[in-house]
Amino acid sequence: MSNLKEKILNKTATLGVCGLGYVGLPLAVEKAKAGFKVVGFDVQEAKVNMVNAGHNYIGDVVNEDLAAIVASGNLCATTDFASVASCDCVCIAVPTPLDKHQEPDISYVKASTESIAPYLHKDMLVVLESTTYPGTTEELLKPILEEKSGLKCGEDFYLAFSPERVDPGNLIYKTKNTPKVVGGCTPACTDIAATMYEAVLEAPVHRVSSPAIAEMEKILENTYRNINIGLVNEIARLCNKMGISVWEVIDAAKSKPYGFQAFYPGPGLGGHCIPLDPYYLTWKAREYGFHTTLIENSMIINDSQPDYCVDRAMHILNRHKKAINGAKILVLGVAYKNDIDDYRESPAIRVVEKLLEVGADVTYYDPWVASFMEGELSMTGEKALTPELIESVDLVMVTAAHSNVDYALVQKHAKAIFDTKNVMKRIDNRDNIEVL
Ligand SMILES: NC(=O)c1ccc[n+]([C@@H]2O[C@H](COP(=O)([O-])OP(=O)(O)OC[C@H]3O[C@@H](n4cnc5c(N)ncnc54)[C@H](O)[C@@H]3O)[C@@H](O)[C@H]2O)c1
Numbered sequence: 001m002s003n004l005k006e007k008i009l010n011k012t013a014t015l016g017v018c019g020l021g022y023v024g025l026p027l028a029v030e031k032a033k034a035g036f037k038v039v040g041f042d043v044q045e046a047k048v049n050m051v052n053a054g055h056n057y058i059g060d061v062v063n064e065d066l067a068a069i070v071a072s073g074n075l076c077a078t079t080d081f082a083s084v085a086s087c088d089c090v091c092i093a094v095p096t097p098l099d100k101h102q103e104p105d106i107s108y109v110k111a112s113t114e115s116i117a118p119y120l121h122k123d124m125l126v127v128l129e130s131t132t133y134p135g136t137t138e139e140l141l142k143p144i145l146e147e148k149s150g151l152k153c154g155e156d157f158y159l160a161f162s163p164e165r166v167d168p169g170n171l172i173y174k175t176k177n178t179p180k181v182v183g184g185c186t187p188a189c190t191d192i193a194a195t196m197y198e199a200v201l202e203a204p205v206h207r208v209s210s211p212a213i214a215e216m217e218k219i220l221e222n223t224y225r226n227i228n229i230g231l232v233n234e235i236a237r238l239c240n241k242m243g244i245s246v247w248e249v250i251d252a253a254k255s256k257p258y259g260f261q262a263f264y265p266g267p268g269l270g271g272h273c274i275p276l277d278p279y280y281l282t283w284k285a286r287e288y289g290f291h292t293t294l295i296e297n298s299m300i301i302n303d304s305q306p307d308y309c310v311d312r313a314m315h316i317l318n319r320h321k322k323a324i325n326g327a328k329i330l331v332l333g334v335a336y337k338n339d340i341d342d343y344r345e346s347p348a349i350r351v352v353e354k355l356l357e358v359g360a361d362v363t364y365y366d367p368w369v370a371s372f373m374e375g376e377l378s379m380t381g382e383k384a385l386t387p388e389l390i391e392s393v394d395l396v397m398v399t400a401a402h403s404n405v406d407y408a409l410v411q412k413h414a415k416a417i418f419d420t421k422n423v424m425k426r427i428d429n430r431d432n433i434e435v436l
Pocket of ligand 1: 018019020021022024041043044094095108111112115129130131164167271272
């Protein structure tokens with residue numbers, strides 16, 4: 001048995017996590033809770049200081065858990081990558097966004113690998129968890145790690161890809177109980193990485209034959225969602241023209257016990273995964289002279305959904321003899337999904353931008369997001385959802401299905417409501433409600 005495997009099995013291995021965000025911090029906490037010594041790495045000093053003070057900043061992490069493991073000395077954080085030398089394993093969970101041309105921005109993955117490489121040592125394991133195009137681990141990470149360390153992958157150190165599947169706000173599936181997929185550069189790399197996750201998680205680990213399989217399966221998962229949401233968004237537009245409720249159609253289709261999974265329309269796609277990941281694949285596919293036409297068509301539909309919502313809002317206001325230019329609009333919810341504080345790539349913010357472009361006077365209320373800054377746009381939300389606020393606007397647009405909003409109050413006081421999430425479906429009096 002390798003030295004590292006033994007250290008993992010008897011929990012004397014020190015585990016590093018690079019990138020202490022939505023993915024990395026819960027992972028670091030689980031590793032420490034499983035009894036390992038954990039070192040967290042981040043370039044943001046503020047996050048490192050918060051972790052070291054035991055102060056939580058991620059919704060999926062339990063405050064008391066973080067405070068307890070930091071106090072016990074099992075988790076510490078640093079900006080100094082020299083501490084990689086003391087780690088037996090480092091998992092990389094840094095951002096993989098798109099650049100301004102909607103192409104993969106792999107610079108964070110590259111920079112973090114370059115920071116780790118000088119401290120890579122024999123018998124060490126590196127696992128990439130960031131969502132990325134198939135080929136990243138072997139084409140990008142492996143050469144950087146080998147060149148900078150003089151060590152050979154599969155002989156001197158282990159390298160694998162294991163996609164993160166965290167679903168922020170999901171109350172059932174968390175980092176600890178979500179099955180993991182692991183693909184290493186060699187069978188030994190797969191085995192060591194799988195052993196490490198098995199020692200940390202209470203979920204099965206599915207081994208695959210290469211990092212590229214694991215990278216591709218993650219993109220397949222997210223593209224599957226992207227395409228199915230694109231499909232219902234398209235059906236929703238058609239249903240609207242035909243005077244049919246798409247929500248009733250989906251509810252009916254859902255009654256089939258097999259072969260159909262319900263997806264729902266909305267103002268577009270949000271978050272750091274579903275709207276971005278397919279672009280990683282379409283970009284990589286072009287290297288092979290291949291066009292991912294189905295995926296690209298779905299992205300065209302989803303990306304134009306905020307425009308469609310603004311168009312519908314304009315028609316609602318028109319029926320009230322009100323121009324959208326100058327209309328007062330209250331946007332309800334700017335987080336990208338219900339009951340979380342993350343607004344990255346939020347379609348609701350795209351809606352706000354587009355409403356401002358056509359001259360609307362926009363305010364927002366979101367119990368989870370007090371203020372936001374996205375590109376050029378920064379806004380502070382209304383502090384409370386009062387009858388006076390609701391009565392003061394021409395239209396309320398519901399763009400996130402938060403469960404801690406009093407929708408009955410909204411219905412009672414609003415002149416007109418455009419509910420893009422069908423969150424008001426249980427409200428009987430529907431005279432002022434229009435649904436996507
Ligand atoms: N958030 C999700 O729901 C989710 C789910 C599954 C997969 N993912 C994937 O996981 C990856 C991370 O996403 P996230 O949501 O945790 O991002 P995040 O922005 O919340 O966290 C990333 C962290 O990495 C740090 N960082 C950036 N460059 C660094 C460097 N060179 N060295 C060390 N740290 C660095 C940042 O400061 C930040 O704290 C992405 O590839 C994403 O697609 C995210």
